[in-house]
Amino acid sequence: MPAWLKSRWVVVPLAIALTALAWNAYVVVNAGGTVDGRVVDAAGQPVPDASVILLERHFVMHNERQRTRTDDGGYFHFSGNDNHSLQLEAEATGLGRSERRVVRLWFRAQNVRLTEPLRLPIRLP
Amino acid sequence: MSRRRTYLRHSVLIGICAAMLLPFYWVLKTAVTNENIYAYPPRLLPENPHLFNFVDVWYFIPFPRYLMNSLIVSALVVAGNIAFNAMAGYALTKSFPAKRAVLLLFLSCMLIPFQATIIPAYLITSQLGLLNSYLGLALPLLSTIVCIFVFKAAFEAVPQSLIDAARIDGLSEWRIILRVLLPLSKAAIATNVVLAFIWSWNAFLWPLIITREPTMQTLPLGLARFLSYLEDTTGALYAFAVMVLAPSIFVFLMAQKEFIRGLASGATKG
Numbered sequence: 001m002p003a004w005l006k007s008r009w010v011v012v013p014l015a016i017a018l019t020a021l022a023w024n025a026y027v028v029v030n031a032g033g034t035v036d037g038r039v040v041d042a043a044g045q046p047v048p049d050a051s052v053i054l055l056e057r058h059f060v061m062h063n064e065r066q067r068t069r070t071d072d073g074g075y076f077h078f079s080g081n082d083n084h085s086l087q088l089e090a091e092a093t094g095l096g097r098s099e100r101r102v103v104r105l106w107f108r109a110q111n112v113r114l115t116e117p118l119r120l121p122i123r124l125p
Numbered sequence: 126m127s128r129r130r131t132y133l134r135h136s137v138l139i140g141i142c143a144a145m146l147l148p149f150y151w152v153l154k155t156a157v158t159n160e161n162i163y164a165y166p167p168r169l170l171p172e173n174p175h176l177f178n179f180v181d182v183w184y185f186i187p188f189p190r191y192l193m194n195s196l197i198v199s200a201l202v203v204a205g206n207i208a209f210n211a212m213a214g215y216a217l218t219k220s221f222p223a224k225r226a227v228l229l230l231f232l233s234c235m236l237i238p239f240q241a242t243i244i245p246a247y248l249i250t251s252q253l254g255l256l257n258s259y260l261g262l263a264l265p266l267l268s269t270i271v272c273i274f275v276f277k278a279a280f281e282a283v284p285q286s287l288i289d290a291a292r293i294d295g296l297s298e299w300r301i302i303l304r305v306l307l308p309l310s311k312a313a314i315a316t317n318v319v320l321a322f323i324w325s326w327n328a329f330l331w332p333l334i335i336t337r338e339p340t341m342q343t344l345p346l347g348l349a350r351f352l353s354y355l356e357d358t359t360g361a362l363y364a365f366a367v368m369v370l371a372p373s374i375f376v377f378l379m380a381q382k383e384f385i386r387g388l389a390s391g392a393t394k395g
Contacts, residue, residue, distance in 0.1 A: 008379060059185060059354055084184050085177075104177040108184060 027107050035078040037114030039070045039090040039098070042123045046074025050092035052118070054078050055100075057085035074117070084108045090118040097121075156363040178364035185354065185361070188368070190340055191347035195326060196372075198262045198343060202325035205267030206317050213268065214276025214313075215302050235270050240330065247334055257337040266325050272317045279313035280306050315383030322376045326369075344369045 004010060039050040050070045055062040065083070070076045070090075084105045090098040098118040105112060155162045157174040182188055217228065239246075246265055255261030283306055291305045307314065329345040336342050342350070351365050377384070 012379065084180055104175075104180070106177075106180060 027110075030111050031107060031109040032111045033079055033081040033109035034111045035081055035086065035088070035103070035114075036112070037076055037088065038074045038117040039076065039092070039120065040074060040117045041095055041120050044117075044119075045124050046070075046072075047090075047092050047095060047120060047124065048072045048074060050074070050076075050090050050095070050120070052076045052078075053089045053091075054081065055087040055089070056081070056083035057087070062087050082109045084110070088114070088118060090120060092120055095120040095122045095124065152363045152366055156360055156367045159360050161359050162363065178360035179368060181361045182351070182365045182368060186347055186351050187340070188347065188365075191342055191344045194259070194262075194341060195343045197259050198332075199322050199325045201259060201263035202266045203318055203321045205263065206269065206272055206321040207314060209268040210272045210276050210317060211302055211307060213273045214280055215298075215306060217273070217277045218280045231270050231273065239265065243330065243334065246331075250335060256335050257341050259341075261335050262328075262332055262341075262343065263325065265331055266321065266328065269321065269324070272320060275313050275316050276310065279310035283309050311383045312386050315380040319377055319380050319384055323373050326373050 035054060037052075039047045039052060041047050048070055052068050052070060053064055054066040054068075056065045065081070066078055068076050068078060076090075084107060086103040086105070087100050088103060089100045098120050101114070101116075101118060103112060103114070151162065151167075154160075154171045156178055157176060158171045159178075160168070160172065217224070250256055250261045250264055253261075253264075255264060287305060288301055291301050296304065327345060328343070329349070332343045332346055333349075336346070339350075348365055348369060352362060355361055
């Protein structure tokens, strides 16, 4: 192997370039813009037909971007997200409103599935 | 007793190093949290550290564009410095009429701050049609007097007999610089690279004056723009500062072996 190829001026920039390439490949594969999660009540029971709001961050403000409703299992799904910093909030009639959950992503439109459900403060009757 | 004195000396040195590095650590700590840098009482360890402030910086302003602009301008400056300063340094090793006057002129020019010459610099750049261009951004820093003298000192350390032998072998002056002097002056090249990169990377006033479009701005201007949007002292601002600082530190770490060797060889000469 030629000596110049082993020089740190070649090896280090090459390593950085390869890392950047690998990261960009990962981003391309995982930037679908989907946000999935679940809404439960105070007892942990899934809440169907709850309203879920997706807010996206613009510097210091969060603006409402989309709304959807949960299915029978309490799951909700958003698509077309192109932001990297989101807030999610759920609300259901008679069950109150959940805390506003901040979801920070590693890149724009990263596919994300909430590990913790949005919890409404009141139990389902 | 000797060992105790060594421990004491090292303890003092470690304490001084810690004190010198504390501001950098404080900025880095604030960059990975949501704390205010002026929070009281101050915490030594970050609370709930995360890296999302860096993601915010990447997207809130066109950071990749500013980074690319800064890299292109710095690359032009480094290349220009090595080329022009090597030629000027070599010329100054020769004897020619009024050499002393030329040296005094260079030294006196070092006393003039850049801010005093910014208007003529702007007019010349405008006449050349280089406003709002990468070459225009790099123009004032393409050669620096300090680095010319660094090359002059390095070339003077090369034995004259080597240069004479190269000349006898038929090498032109250009090839003597390229094939004989530069390979023997790695410390001077490293010093040029480090200084030229850092000066161009941190330049604020000149890019502010000559750029016309936001897409031609460099990172220091981006930092000022970011500060105008986000007027607080929490994590995102310092994440930006860390991201601006990182390439300079990287270049220094890469070139430090030759850089330190150059400093040390000067200290032990003779």
